Amino acid sequence: MSLTVVGSIAFDAVKTPFGERERMLGGSAVHFSLAASFFTDVRVVGPVGDDFGEPEYDALRQRNVNVDDVERVDGGKTFFWAGEYGWDLNTRETLATELGVFGEFSPKLSEEARAADTLFLANIQPDLQRQVRRLCEGARLVGLDSMNLWIETARDSLVAAIGEVDLVFMNDSELRQLTEQPNLVRAAREVMAMGPRVIVAKQGEYGAALFSSEGFFALPAYPLETVVDPTGAGDSFAGGFLGYLASQGEGAAEDDSALRRAMTYGSVIASFNVEEFGTERVQRLTRDEIEERFAEFKAMTHFESVPA
Amino acid sequence: MSLTVVGSIAFDAVKTPFGERERMLGGSAVHFSLAASFFTDVRVVGPVGDDFGEPEYDALRQRNVNVDDVERVDGGKTFFWAGEYGWDLNTRETLATELGVFGEFSPKLSEEARAADTLFLANIQPDLQRQVRRLCEGARLVGLDSMNLWIETARDSLVAAIGEVDLVFMNDSELRQLTEQPNLVRAAREVMAMGPRVIVAKQGEYGAALFSSEGFFALPAYPLETVVDPTGAGDSFAGGFLGYLASQGEGAAEDDSALRRAMTYGSVIASFNVEEFGTERVQRLTRDEIEERFAEFKAMTHFESVPA
Numbered sequence: 001m002s003l004t005v006v007g008s009i010a011f012d013a014v015k016t017p018f019g020e021r022e023r024m025l026g027g028s029a030v031h032f033s034l035a036a037s038f039f040t041d042v043r044v045v046g047p048v049g050d051d052f053g054e055p056e057y058d059a060l061r062q063r064n065v066n067v068d069d070v071e072r073v074d075g076g077k078t079f080f081w082a083g084e085y086g087w088d089l090n091t092r093e094t095l096a097t098e099l100g101v102f103g104e105f106s107p108k109l110s111e112e113a114r115a116a117d118t119l120f121l122a123n124i125q126p127d128l129q130r131q132v133r134r135l136c137e138g139a140r141l142v143g144l145d146s147m148n149l150w151i152e153t154a155r156d157s158l159v160a161a162i163g164e165v166d167l168v169f170m171n172d173s174e175l176r177q178l179t180e181q182p183n184l185v186r187a188a189r190e191v192m193a194m195g196p197r198v199i200v201a202k203q204g205e206y207g208a209a210l211f212s213s214e215g216f217f218a219l220p221a222y223p224l225e226t227v228v229d230p231t232g233a234g235d236s237f238a239g240g241f242l243g244y245l246a247s248q249g250e251g252a253a254e255d256d257s258a259l260r261r262a263m264t265y266g267s268v269i270a271s272f273n274v275e276e277f278g279t280e281r282v283q284r285l286t287r288d289e290i291e292e293r294f295a296e297f298k299a300m301t302h303f304e305s306v307p308a
Numbered sequence: 309m310s311l312t313v314v315g316s317i318a319f320d321a322v323k324t325p326f327g328e329r330e331r332m333l334g335g336s337a338v339h340f341s342l343a344a345s346f347f348t349d350v351r352v353v354g355p356v357g358d359d360f361g362e363p364e365y366d367a368l369r370q371r372n373v374n375v376d377d378v379e380r381v382d383g384g385k386t387f388f389w390a391g392e393y394g395w396d397l398n399t400r401e402t403l404a405t406e407l408g409v410f411g412e413f414s415p416k417l418s419e420e421a422r423a424a425d426t427l428f429l430a431n432i433q434p435d436l437q438r439q440v441r442r443l444c445e446g447a448r449l450v451g452l453d454s455m456n457l458w459i460e461t462a463r464d465s466l467v468a469a470i471g472e473v474d475l476v477f478m479n480d481s482e483l484r485q486l487t488e489q490p491n492l493v494r495a496a497r498e499v500m501a502m503g504p505r506v507i508v509a510k511q512g513e514y515g516a517a518l519f520s521s522e523g524f525f526a527l528p529a530y531p532l533e534t535v536v537d538p539t540g541a542g543d544s545f546a547g548g549f550l551g552y553l554a555s556q557g558e559g560a561a562e563d564d565s566a567l568r569r570a571m572t573y574g575s576v577i578a579s580f581n582v583e584e585f586g587t588e589r590v591q592r593l594t595r596d597e598i599e600e601r602f603a604e605f606k607a608m609t610h611f612e613s614v615p616a
Contacts, residue, residue: 087490088490089490182395182396182397183532183533183534183535184513184531185531185532185533186533189533203514205492206511206514206515207514207526207528209528209531215607215608216531216608217608217609217611218515218528218531218608218609219528219609220515220517220526220527220528223492223493223517223524223526224491224493225491225493225494225497226491227491257611260611261611263611264611298611299523300523300524300525300526301525301526301527301609301610301611302609302610303525303565303568303569303571303572303606303609
């Protein structure tokens with residue numbers, strides 16, 4: 001089993017009510033990779049500049065993420081994002097976006113990256129997502145994330161990209177925006193009609209909901225008393241989800257039980273991700289801690305089957 | 309087992325994208341009563357005017373709700389509320405509020421109403437809630453709802469009222485507002501520290517979360533493709549919840565499994581309530597339909613216990 005993820009590799013500056021970091025490892029492909037690495041072999045694809053050094057490579061390597069397809073651009077600068085969260089950690093203000101080498105990114109995948117059986121197209125321009133999708137023709141399971149920017153500026157491309165994948169991970173507000181459907185069930189059904197067999201609506205502090213032809217499943221977020229930094233929660237969720245699903249072999253995306261466990265593993269990793277800044281918590285996370293919280297999720301969502 | 313509910317009895321005018329009603333039976337005590345009536349004997353307390361006629365009494369009586377404590381004020385007018393919902397059914401605009409007899413309401417409970425073992429203080433002025441609480445000294449289980457208006461205008465009274473009940477049902481935004489805590493887990497804990505042993509955070513389309521000393525439980529809302537009229541969803545939820553709990557006898561509020569089933573029955577009745585205008589759907593609801601949807605809730609929230 002191998003999983004290739006294509007997306008941003010970044011330095012983030014983040015300020016929250018609990019503290020700040022001026023420059024830390026981030027980016028959608030990074031958060032996704034670290035999360036997925038607990039379940040399967042991961043290869044990360046994305047551009048970096050000269051400023052991306054051994055400590056950053058090591059953070060990925062320590063979790064056995066294959067960095068051979070990280071494309072280093074001489075004289076370039078790594079994508080930089082700065083943002084601030086207020087007390088309502090569901091909303092954030094972007095203070096700076098410096099695309100750097102990410103602005104000219106044209107994905108070149110090695111033979112090994114193209115041979116992955118699972119592919120994740122993190123939130124990048126939808127035409128680039130389609131380009132990567134074509135390079136990985138043999139992938140049996142392909143997921144995609146997107147954002148409001150592409151709905152507003154490249155809707156047709158995004159709809160085409162969605163038509164070429166198996167799973168869509170998007171915020172519930174983005175699913176509504178894309179379909180202009182205020183009702184989430186209808187919005188998910190309309191996106192499913194574009195092609196994918198599974199739609200995952202990420203709902204921030206309310207958890208996530210899964211729509212497939214087999215039905216509906218929803219999971220609350222883990223009830224944390226302190227969310228230090230929500231950056232990367234969505235990508236960690238997708239990484240835990242798709243990493244687990246990749247580890248279950250062929251047919252997992254058609255297996256309702258596997259999908260529900262994938263939802264739970266995604267929620268588990270996301271819940272750890274937000275406990276500290278950036279990738280700090282996930283970098284020292286253990287499989288035992290993951291299984292422990294998986295069991296807690298079960299305990300906090302199950303009720304008896306026989307009404308008294 | 310008997311349950312007394314004190315709150316508003318009203319006529320509502322509601323407009324949603326799916327249609328409108330110019331005058332229909334509503335009010336927190338009405339929605340609560342109808343929901344609770346599927347599980348236990350209910351007695352409703354609240355004022356009405358001359359305009360409250362036999363059709364309205366019959367709607368309650370048909371569900372075996374005892375209306376002996378409905379206080380008819382000669383020459384008075386029944387509380388009237390008019391509101392409109394847009395496509396985002398989570399937000400509504402109030403177009404008119406005519407308190408009528410509700411403005412002078414001073415609860416007088418019959419001996420039978422006072423003797424109830426379960427009491428629900430629907431969303432009324434907190435000093436009135438406390439007054440009713442004192443009249444029902446023998447109640448072993450007391451729940452309370454409130455709203456932003458009382459947090460803003462009668463905070464001290466509300467905190468005192470909360471200190472005298474066992475369960476609090478409030479919207480998650482109101483729990484945050486009351487405690488000035490953006491984190492819901494902390495907000496719930498702070499409200500619990502005021503006295504109640506159970507806090508239920510109503511989360512609209514995202515479902516509901518339960519906090520107690522035994523832990524945390526959350527349930528998504530039932531995934532409806534069409535929500536016709538959300539009015540009364542919160543009161544229907546509380547009615548299903550507390551009605552079921554009342555039917556389980558002494559100690560049910562300390563029984564985590566009973567509380568989880570109560571959450572589920574509350575969610576089931578609320579989901580039916582919003583399928584049609586006002587009380588229309590709940591009035592012809594059957595216990596079989598309730599049990600069927602209860603089973604669906606189980607199916608859409610459970611995942612396997614043993615990770616593969």
